[in-house]
Amino acid sequence: MPDELFDLKVGYTYFKNPIALAPMGGMTDSKFANQYAAEAGLVILGGYNLDSLTQKAASQMVARGREEFISENPMTLIEKEIRSIKNGNTVAVNVRSATIEPLVEAAAIIKDNGAIIELDAHCRQQEMIDIGAGQALVYDIPRLTEWIRRIKDTGAVLSVKIRGNVVESTALARAIESAGADILHLDAMKEGAGADLNLIKEIRDSTRMFLICNNSVTDADTAKEMFARGADMVSVARGILDDSGLISRLVADISATQKDIGWYNAPKHVCRGEGDLRGLAFCCLPVKSCPVHSNIKKLGITAQQFADIKMDFAKGTMLEYGDSTCFGSLVWCCKISKPCFLRDGVLETLGLSDTEYMRLKKELGDYIIEQASKSSHGPKNG
C-alpha cells in the first residue's frame, strides 16, 4: 500500500520514504537489507557481476581481499534475492557487466519481479575498469547511452549509479536522462572532502530525473543538507557498518520533517548560492539587484516572464492573497522556516497551515521550471 505521507513514485515502483540502503558488493544482500534496512524506502542489493568477464574481475578483487558477490548463475540469484526481501521495501538490484546482453536479460527478470535495475557506472576498481565495466562507462558516453536505451527497451525502471567529479557531471547527467534513464544515483564524492553539496545542486538544476544522492551520510543533518540541494532520496552505505540504527533514525527524522512542513526536500533560498532553482518559489518580486537574476537567467527567461509565471500560478490559489506582505502576495513570500509575522498573520487569516503553504510552494517551484523550459530551452546550467 502506498504510504500517504510521501508521494514518491517512479514508473511501476513507489517508495514509502526517501531513505535508501546503497549497494556494497559482497555485503548488501537480502539478509543484510532485512537486518539493517527494514524501514528503508528502497533497498539496493548487489552489485552483482553478470557476465564471465566481471565474474573473473570480481574473483581477482576477492583474491586481494575485497568482498564481492560471485555466482555462476547470477540471474537465479538475483530473482531469489529480490523475493527474499521482507518488510515491503522497494528493491533495486545494482549490476555490473562488460557486455550488454546480460544486462538486458537481468532487466527483464528484475522488471518481472517489480524491482528496479541499477546500472553500476560507479565501480572504480581497476579490474572492472580494465574490462570496460563500472566507471569505464562514464568515459564512453555513446556506449553508456546505447546501453541505457537497450535496457529501457525491456520496460524496466532504470537507475544509473555514477560518481560525481569524474567527468563533467552535469553533461553526463543530461546524457543519461536523454537516453531514457529514470533515476540518477549520484555518489557526490569530492576527493578528500566528503560530499560535494554544490554538485548536487548543479545536477538538480540540470535534470528532472529522480535523484538519489549519497556520500558520508552519518546522521539526519548530513542527509538534510542533500535534501535541501534537491536530492529526492538519500542513500547510505558505510554509515550503516558503524551504526546499525542509522536508517531507522533517518527515516524517523525525515518523516517528522515531512509531517511538520509538507516538503521534506524543500530547497534553501537562492540568495546565498545554496538553493537550487526550485528555490525561486521563495523569491521576491525581481525588482532589486540580487541573485534572483542570475537564477532566472539560468532558466533562460526574463525577469518579466518570471514574474508572469509566478503570478499566473498564484491565480485561483491561496498564494494570491497577502496584501500586507512585502510584495502584496504570498507567491513572493519566504520559506516557512524563515520567521515572519506578516506572512504568518496572512496564513492564519486564510486558515492555511504551514504544510499546505509549503505544498503550494513545492507545486510553484515545479511550475516555474516547467513553464520556463516551455518558453526557453530549459535550464542553462553547467
Ligand SMILES: Cc1cc2nc3c(=O)[nH]c(=O)nc-3n(C[C@H](O)[C@H](O)[C@H](O)COP(=O)(O)O)c2cc1C
Ligand atoms: C565496500 C563497498 C562496496 C561497494 N560496492 C558497490 C557496488 O557494488 N556498486 C556500487 O554502485 N557502489 C558500490 N559502493 C559505493 C556505495 O554504494 C556508495 O556510493 C559509497 O560508499 C558512498 O556512500 P557512503 O559514504 O554512504 O558509503 C561500495 C562501497 C563500499 C564501501
Ligand code: SF4
Ligand atoms: S529575490 Fe529575494 S529571496 Fe530571491 S535571491 Fe533576491 S533577496 Fe533572495
Ligand code: SF4
Ligand atoms: S512578508 Fe515576510 S515572508 Fe513575505 S516576503 Fe516579506 S519577509 Fe518574506
